[in-house]
Amino acid sequence: MKQKKEIVVYGYGNPGRQDDGLGPACIRLIENWLSQHPEINVQTDCNYQLNIEDAEVISTRKLAIFVDATMAEMESFSFERVNPSNAKVEFTMHAVSPAFVLDLCQKIYDSSPETWLLSIKGYEWDFGEQLSYTALKNLNTAYDFLKGFLLKKHHEYIEQNVNLIQ
Amino acid sequence: MSKKITIEPVTRVEGHGKVTIYLDEQGQVKQSRLHIVEFRGFERFIQGRPYWEAPVLVQRLCGICPVSHLLAASKALDVIVGAGTGEGLTPTGEKMRRLMHYGQIFQSHTLHFFHLSAPDFLFGIDGDPDTRNIIGIALNHPELAVQGVMMRKFGQEIIRATAGKKIHGTGAIPGGINKNLSIEERDEFLKGNDPLNADKMVSWAEAAIDFFRNYYVANKEFIDNFAHFPSNHLSLVRKDGAMDLYHGVLRAVDSEGRKILHDVDYQEYYNFIEEEVRSWSYMKFPYLKQYGKDKGWYRVGPLARLNTADFIPTPLAQAEFEKFKALTHGKPNNHCLHTHYARLIEILHAAEMIRELLHDPDLQGDELVVKGTKQKEGVGLIEAPRGTLFHHYRINDNDQIAMANLIVSTTNNNEPMNRSVNYVAKAMMTAKKEITEGMMNAVEVAIRAYDPCLSCATHALGKMPLEITLLDQNETIIDKKRSH
Numbered sequence: 307m308k309q310k311k312e313i314v315v316y317g318y319g320n321p322g323r324q325d326d327g328l329g330p331a332c333i334r335l336i337e338n339w340l341s342q343h344p345e346i347n348v349q350t351d352c353n354y355q356l357n358i359e360d361a362e363v364i365s366t367r368k369l370a371i372f373v374d375a376t377m378a379e380m381e382s383f384s385f386e387r388v389n390p391s392n393a394k395v396e397f398t399m400h401a402v403s404p405a406f407v408l409d410l411c412q413k414i415y416d417s418s419p420e421t422w423l424l425s426i427k428g429y430e431w432d433f434g435e436q437l438s439y440t441a442l443k444n445l446n447t448a449y450d451f452l453k454g455f456l457l458k459k460h461h462e463y464i465e466q467n468v469n470l471i472q
Numbered sequence: 473m474s475k476k477i478t479i480e481p482v483t484r485v486e487g488h489g490k491v492t493i494y495l496d497e498q499g500q501v502k503q504s505r506l507h508i509v510e511f512r513g514f515e516r517f518i519q520g521r522p523y524w525e526a527p528v529l530v531q532r533l534c535g536i537c538p539v540s541h542l543l544a545a546s547k548a549l550d551v552i553v554g555a556g557t558g559e560g561l562t563p564t565g566e567k568m569r570r571l572m573h574y575g576q577i578f579q580s581h582t583l584h585f586f587h588l589s590a591p592d593f594l595f596g597i598d599g600d601p602d603t604r605n606i607i608g609i610a611l612n613h614p615e616l617a618v619q620g621v622m623m624r625k626f627g628q629e630i631i632r633a634t635a636g637k638k639i640h641g642t643g644a645i646p647g648g649i650n651k652n653l654s655i656e657e658r659d660e661f662l663k664g665n666d667p668l669n670a671d672k673m674v675s676w677a678e679a680a681i682d683f684f685r686n687y688y689v690a691n692k693e694f695i696d697n698f699a700h701f702p703s704n705h706l707s708l709v710r711k712d713g714a715m716d717l718y719h720g721v722l723r724a725v726d727s728e729g730r731k732i733l734h735d736v737d738y739q740e741y742y743n744f745i746e747e748e749v750r751s752w753s754y755m756k757f758p759y760l761k762q763y764g765k766d767k768g769w770y771r772v773g774p775l776a777r778l779n780t781a782d783f784i785p786t787p788l789a790q791a792e793f794e795k796f797k798a799l800t801h802g803k804p805n806n807h808c809l810h811t812h813y814a815r816l817i818e819i820l821h822a823a824e825m826i827r828e829l830l831h832d833p834d835l836q837g838d839e840l841v842v843k844g845t846k847q848k849e850g851v852g853l854i855e856a857p858r859g860t861l862f863h864h865y866r867i868n869d870n871d872q873i874a875m876a877n878l879i880v881s882t883t884n885n886n887e888p889m890n891r892s893v894n895y896v897a898k899a900m901m902t903a904k905k906e907i908t909e910g911m912m913n914a915v916e917v918a919i920r921a922y923d924p925c926l927s928c929a930t931h932a933l934g935k936m937p938l939e940i941t942l943l944d945q946n947e948t949i950i951d952k953k954r955s956h
Contacts, residue, residue: 322532
């Protein structure tokens with residue numbers, strides 16, 4: 307029987323806007339890695355932006371990791387726990403934040419998966435599908451970190467499940 | 473003292489827009505303007521690229537309505553590859569595209585209703601913005617919030633099954649499509665676990681209309697009078713006058729219902745529509761050439777479509793259409809907030825169309841693509857969720873795109889959005905010295921009725937908060953408000 311995937315890694319952004327595509331690019335790397343390690347307890351998802359239906363996507367998971375590009379000042383990437391109380395409303399609401407998705411998930415599904423946001427520093431946002439050189443370096447650094455985190459969580463969950471059975 | 477109020481909304485993936493409201497010495501609203509920064513970079517970017525790349529390239533415009541751009545570009549390129557102007561595709565090709573399109577309409581309108589308009593109705597336009605959204609609905613009406621989420625998901629899954637994937641879908645290609653719908657996919661949508669099936673979507677769409685109608689009965693005066701002004705209305709209609717969101721002829725009616733654009737072939741849209749440039753806005757102002765800039769401007773979108781169509785070709789939506797038309801005694805409806813009602817009727821129509829298409833065996837056909845004699849030029853029109861979307865391409869002898877012109881729905885609605893803002897400003901800001909949350913919300917409500925997609929309209933990235941700035945006649949800031 308196929309093992310239930312308790313972890314979802316969800317990249318978002320527009321790959322047609324250069325570094326805005328860092329999230330989807332990270333998902334491609336993770337998918338390649340998972341194709342060599344199908345036993346790992348991780349599924350992926352990807353879209354242009356987050357929206358309300360993603361509350362349902364994370365509602366059945368133990369762990370959700372969102373991956374996005376960022377303009378914020380930082381070294382190469384940041385990895386922060388998502389706090390649902392930081393959910394804020396945008397003017398036209400054609401997209402929502404990870405905090406909004408988690409907040410909605412808690413309120414309508416009564417589910418609170420551990421949720422993180424991996425933000426990868428980008429620099430160029432014009433039309434085009436190529437990541438900038440520095441963004442690509444940041445992506446690789448963030449990817450190495452993410453793999454390590456996912457492996458750690460994968461083993462933790464296996465241990466928890468074994469303990470539950472015992 | 474003359475004053476100027478500015479509102480600036482934007483997010484990282486959307487565009488850059490602001491509202492400026494000018495007051496005169498007596499505090500009367502003199503003028504208001506919706507500015508949207510429009511960089512026409514995309515048309516230049518696409519020049520020189522092989523024409524067959526266009527359907528994927530245009531999805532770079534934004535992540536909000538990529539399916540509409542994919543389909544409009546594909547329709548224009550159908551003409552270029554000699555497959556005809558919307559009627560030459562194989563039955564499988566045309567019906568798969570229609571299914572994709574109605575999935576897009578369904579999920580986009582659903583987002584607007586549950587996320588934007590329903591919270592305004594439930595909590596009032598003066599309600600706290602932090603709860604005036606689907607999270608507020610989740611706290612107070614959880615069953616409605618779940619419906620919103622699952623309806624969005626259903627529409628997204630239809631798109632995934634027809635476009636191939638969520639990002640940069642390739643389902644529509646010049647001359648047709650590259651995949652049909654498998655029996656397994658079809659059955660999942662028709663008989664899937666409750667609530668993710670077509671029957672449930674139809675019944676929830678009906679319930680959403682009931683929700684609005686109840687609100688309307690209790691708030692008729694507000695709904696009817698908010699930003700109500702006469703206008704022309706433009707959209708595609710089927711040749712027999714039926715509502716058709718995928719293909720048809722171009723029709724416009726005036727505020728009294730007289731046809732002022734008589735079901736013309738959109739391949740020659742440039743003979744009928746002109747775009748005006750105004751010094752204070754980067755976004756152009758389209759109008760019907762024959763009637764000039766002052767009288768030829770028009771609305772597009774759900775309200776316009778219900779005003780131009782003679783009937784809706786699905787039974788449940790037709791019954792609602794008749795009730796909608798009765799409100800204005802068969803005349804065009806020019807009430808800004810009735811756009812929400814029209815949008816809900818379109819959700820129901822889209823749900824019925826999806827269900828009908830899913831029962832059609834042509835979706836499992838194997839003839840996917842048609843080709844003919846290559847042409848140098850093609851125009852593709854589609855009724856996107858927000859209104860009529862124009863794509864126009866010309867290619868050179870090397871099969872490269874030599875010219876591209878896009879008129880997106882939000883640009884088509886530029887003048888009516890400006891008029892709506894002006895209407896609200898005059899009603900709420902006259903003789904006021906301070907900008908209140910209620911004033912900001914009212915301006916937002918007026919703009920949001922059109923569901924503008926600033927990303928498409930601007931072709932640009934930006935990141936800006938919602939901001940109101942009040943300036944005197946010397947443009948010195950005397951008040952400033954920022955929502956986030």
